[in-house]
Amino acid sequence: MRLYLKYFSIHLKSQMQYKVSFFLTALGQFLVSFTALLGVYFMMSRFNEVAGFTLQEVLLCYGTILLAFSIAECFGRGFDVFPQMIGNGEFDRALVRPRPIVFQVLSSKMEFTRIGRVLQAVFVFCYAIPASGIVWTGDKILTLALMIICGSIVFFALFLVYAAFSFFTLEGLEFMNVLTNGGREFGRYPFSVYGDGVLKFLTYIVPLALFQYYPLLYLLGRETGIAYMLSPLMGLLFLIPAYAFWRFGLSRYKSTGS
Amino acid sequence: MSKYLAILRIRFSNSLQYRAAAIAGMVTQFAWGFMEILAFSAFYKVNPDAFPMGFSQTVSYIWMQQAFLALFMMWFFENEIFASIANGSIAYELARPIDLYNRWFCQSAANRLARAALRCMPILIVAFIVPEPFRMSLPPNIGQFLLFLLSAALSLGVVVSFSMLIYISTFYTLSPVGVRFIAAALSDFLAGATIPLPFFPEQLRTIAQWLPFASMQNMPLRVYSGNITGSDAVRGILLQIAWLVILVIIGKLLMKSALKKVIVQGG
Numbered sequence: 001m002r003l004y005l006k007y008f009s010i011h012l013k014s015q016m017q018y019k020v021s022f023f024l025t026a027l028g029q030f031l032v033s034f035t036a037l038l039g040v041y042f043m044m045s046r047f048n049e050v051a052g053f054t055l056q057e058v059l060l061c062y063g064t065i066l067l068a069f070s071i072a073e074c075f076g077r078g079f080d081v082f083p084q085m086i087g088n089g090e091f092d093r094a095l096v097r098p099r100p101i102v103f104q105v106l107s108s109k110m111e112f113t114r115i116g117r118v119l120q121a122v123f124v125f126c127y128a129i130p131a132s133g134i135v136w137t138g139d140k141i142l143t144l145a146l147m148i149i150c151g152s153i154v155f156f157a158l159f160l161v162y163a164a165f166s167f168f169t170l171e172g173l174e175f176m177n178v179l180t181n182g183g184r185e186f187g188r189y190p191f192s193v194y195g196d197g198v199l200k201f202l203t204y205i206v207p208l209a210l211f212q213y214y215p216l217l218y219l220l221g222r223e224t225g226i227a228y229m230l231s232p233l234m235g236l237l238f239l240i241p242a243y244a245f246w247r248f249g250l251s252r253y254k255s256t257g258s
Numbered sequence: 259m260s261k262y263l264a265i266l267r268i269r270f271s272n273s274l275q276y277r278a279a280a281i282a283g284m285v286t287q288f289a290w291g292f293m294e295i296l297a298f299s300a301f302y303k304v305n306p307d308a309f310p311m312g313f314s315q316t317v318s319y320i321w322m323q324q325a326f327l328a329l330f331m332m333w334f335f336e337n338e339i340f341a342s343i344a345n346g347s348i349a350y351e352l353a354r355p356i357d358l359y360n361r362w363f364c365q366s367a368a369n370r371l372a373r374a375a376l377r378c379m380p381i382l383i384v385a386f387i388v389p390e391p392f393r394m395s396l397p398p399n400i401g402q403f404l405l406f407l408l409s410a411a412l413s414l415g416v417v418v419s420f421s422m423l424i425y426i427s428t429f430y431t432l433s434p435v436g437v438r439f440i441a442a443a444l445s446d447f448l449a450g451a452t453i454p455l456p457f458f459p460e461q462l463r464t465i466a467q468w469l470p471f472a473s474m475q476n477m478p479l480r481v482y483s484g485n486i487t488g489s490d491a492v493r494g495i496l497l498q499i500a501w502l503v504i505l506v507i508i509g510k511l512l513m514k515s516a517l518k519k520v521i522v523q524g525g
Contacts, residue, residue, distance in 0.1 A: 021436070024436025024437075025439070028436045029439070032439055032440075032442075032443040034443075035443050038452075039447070042453060042458055042459060043301060043457060046308055046310075046459075047304045047305055048305075049304055050300050050301055051300050051304075174285075175282045175285045175286045175289075178286050178290060182286075182290060186293050186297070194300070195296055195300075198296065
């Protein structure tokens, strides 16, 4: 852990060397996701509701998914660029060092410009949390915290799967984008909007709905069962197959030899 | 002319090399389009009267958008061009007996065409055989289809000539990442990439339809789906021609003044 903090401060310092470029990129990130927010706003102000959710309720969803994704991307960036790491042979160096592999990939890269997106998510929360009409008792605050923390872990597990695929293909696979970037883009609305089939898929196979749709129902007081409140924790089970797949990929690894 | 055709041919065969990437991309785009349609259909269920386009028009809009993503999206930039400005290899380009603006224009148009040609067919075929209401429909008549082809070609021209302005701005800033992100995000949004223009609120739509961005994917996709017909379509196409001419002239002028004082960075 100490070592990770050390890496953390090194990455932070190195990115702060180019301050103007850092802030411009962060601003770009902010604006890019701002257009997505505008899209949601235009649609919601035209139709007033979607699948029984109002604008404020949808924005809670939007903020959760954006924050969870940005945190995962900021720290899990090493897995996002992992195909390059395999491609240029740098991964071979990681294999001979006496530290866990996952740890090394994790600390090889951190992307702090994602702060632009985090900021936007925070703004959205600042509006949606009071405007949603929810009485914020202790259990609801805990639920929201669980949604965000478990959400970023699930996204992180998806990055891990993405990286594990590149053991076999040696290059990034674009279709994983449907689950990572797509999860972020389409998670703007509660997943029930997309119908039963998609909701089932996102509950039992790739548990994105477990930290978004079900706990949201609890937050809004539509469901009171404790299972709804703790459903984000169930989503963490996804880490097991993701990690197993990573181990499997690692055992099949052949160096590209460059 | 023949040298431009040569560039076109090279780019085409170049992009056709990456077939595996293309298949993965098609799967992505198909899933993406499907999710978009599901979202719009949820809104349609809430209040069909508030829907500003026909539902099947929206479906066609989304499928065509996914099929021709590479043709119309601003964010497909040519990294080669950015790199050549930043690392100085532009010096070689300048030594060639070919106009730089035309060469870059040709190169990016050709790359976009090649990508789109490779990817569009499978997506379109699937889009035509999926069950209703997700099935894509044909344009109302053959005239409308011809208008679509014309509008699509002009739209490609407008997209490329606008992205030329961003390439040229690199001569002045040298660090284009921030500018690139912002320009791409804004222009794609105003072109109707996130939601089609008819879904915009009234005032913004009135302004947006005159901007060059509305001459990008907005026009051909809505002409195809039958959302813009008859004299409206003709007027839109005239506007596209006007923007294309204006953007090319601005681009050429900027290029000229940039090249006058270009300093090649190192060797």
